[in-house]
Amino acid sequence: MSGSAENTEVYRKTINCFLGWSRRNVYPPHPNIHTDHHFAQERGFDSAIMSASQVVPHLHEALIELLGEQIFFNQTDVRYKMVNPVGAEGSITIIIIRQSPTKLDLKVNNEQDKLAIVGVATIT
Amino acid sequence: MEKTEIIEGVGAFPVGHWHASGSTQPLDWDKITTDEILPTVPWTLEQYENVLFCFFSEVRHDRYLKNTLSGVAMPVTALWASFSHLSSKYEVGPIIDVEHHFRFFRNLKPGESTVLSGSITAKYEKKSHFYIEWETKCHSTKKEPIFIFNHTIIDLREAS
Numbered sequence: 254m255s256g257s258a259e260n261t262e263v264y265r266k267t268i269n270c271f272l273g274w275s276r277r278n279v280y281p282p283h284p285n286i287h288t289d290h291h292f293a294q295e296r297g298f299d300s301a302i303m304s305a306s307q308v309v310p311h312l313h314e315a316l317i318e319l320l321g322e323q324i325f326f327n328q329t330d331v332r333y334k335m336v337n338p339v340g341a342e343g344s345i346t347i348i349i350i351r352q353s354p355t356k357l358d359l360k361v362n363n364e365q366d367k368l369a370i371v372g373v374a375t376i377t
Numbered sequence: 378m379e380k381t382e383i384i385e386g387v388g389a390f391p392v393g394h395w396h397a398s399g400s401t402q403p404l405d406w407d408k409i410t411t412d413e414i415l416p417t418v419p420w421t422l423e424q425y426e427n428v429l430f431c432f433f434s435e436v437r438h439d440r441y442l443k444n445t446l447s448g449v450a451m452p453v454t455a456l457w458a459s460f461s462h463l464s465s466k467y468e469v470g471p472i473i474d475v476e477h478h479f480r481f482f483r484n485l486k487p488g489e490s491t492v493l494s495g496s497i498t499a500k501y502e503k504k505s506h507f508y509i510e511w512e513t514k515c516h517s518t519k520k521e522p523i524f525i526f527n528h529t530i531i532d533l534r535e536a537s
Contacts, residue, residue, distance in 0.1 A: 273433060279394050280464070281471055296471075296533060305474035306456055310434040313452040322440065322449070322484065332478040377480075 263357075264319050264349035268311055270364075272341035274304055302338040308345065308370065309333070312361060315347045316374055319357075324376060333359055333372025345369060392426050393457040396465035396493075404467035406507045406532050409500055415511065416465045417494040422454050424487035430454060450485035459513040459526040462493045469532075475508065476529035482522040490518050498527065507532045 274287035284292040290300045312333065317325045339345055343364035350358040355377070361370035396418050424444055430451050431441050440449045456477060463469060485491070492515070499510040509530055515523045 268435075271435060273435070280397070280469070285471055286473075305477075306453055307434050309456070309477065310430075310436045310451060310453040314436055314438065317452075325452075326449075326481040326484040330478075330480045332476070334476045335474055 259351065259353055261351050262348060263351045264315050265346065266311075266315060267344050267346045269344050270303055270339060270341055271307070272301055272303060273307060298338050299340060301341055303341055305335050308335075308339050308361065311345075312347055312359060312370065315349060316357070316359075319349060320374075320376070328377050330375045330377055331359075331372070332374075333370050335370055337363065337367055337369045339363055339369050349374075392429050394461055394464060395420055395458075396461045397468070398465075401464065401466060401468045404463075404469050404509075404532065404534075406500065406509065406534075409467075409497055409509060411497055411499055413497040415462055415495050415497065415513075417492060418462065418465045420458055420461070420491050420493050420515070421489065422450050422458070422485065422487050422491075424448055427451060427454065427487045430457070448487045450487050452479075452481065454485065455479055455481070455513075455515065455524045455526045456528070458493060458515060459511070459528045462495060462513040463511055463528075465493075471533040472530040473533060474528075475531055476527075478527040479524060481524045485515070485523050491515050491523060492518065 276283040276288045283289065286293040286296060286298060286302055287304050288301060293301045316329065316331065320329060346362045348360040348362065352358055355375060357374040359372040359374055360368060363369045427441055427448065427450050430453060431437060434453060436451065441451050493513055495511060495513040497509065497511045501508050509532060511528055513526045517523060
């Protein structure tokens with residue numbers, strides 16, 4: 254992990270959003286919040302949203318890039334909440350802040366800089 | 378909004394839903410119970426599925442694309458395994474993914490035989506949303522732990 258000071262931003266990367274959930278996927282059946290704007294709007298979203306399963310792999314990759322495969326797959330406890338939806342347009346920014354040698358704060362912000370995912374990774 | 382016609386069966390994409398079957402029952406939040414044991418089920422992530430998850434997530438890294446025994450499963454496959462594990466007992470309707478809490482003990486290798494086990498760990502209502510939490514443990518057929526995944530969702534069927 255680069256840097257040594259505590260409370261230091263050690264990772265930042267912006268990726269483009271996308272909507273890649275097939276309407277023919279078995280689950281959830283179409284229409285759903287990932288395939289149908291109207292269905293999503295009825296449930297309080299602005300439009301169809303990215304699936305968490307498409308967003309979080311980029312957070313996982315950030316941690317692997319930062320920690321290395323050996324530590325990520327053997328010593329790391331990862332916990333995060335999806336607090337706001339990620340739309341299909343625009344971008345997200347993954348930010349990792351080191352709070353201590355064994356604790357990393359995880360954030361994913363949407364294009365409006367609003368928190369979409371927040372969590373912590375603890376190296377045990 | 379105009380709906381797009383879908384040709385039934387064309388391109389149907391069952392990857393990631395290894396444990397759904399005709400014998401599963403619809404998920405009923407009222408009837409589900411904390412500490413309820415979920416079925417212990419076999420699970421093998423094939424390498425072609427691992428590559429599909431890369432494509433699906435727009436992630437590309439050589440570690441996931443090796444067609445050899447030294448390959449590595451994407452971490453997100455644990456999330457899919459968790460969901461599939463719940464689906465081994467319940468037919469899940471529309472949900473919102475709320476929280477993931479996981480830890481790997483070693484990387485999962487595509488093609489290896491594993492076993493999933495676990496239980497419902499909590500259910501509660503908050504702000505008119507109906508939450509379910511469950512835990513899925515993945516271990517090798519030699520009982521070597523591979524990962525543990527704690528999953529929280531909101532059941533949208535109850536809220537709608």
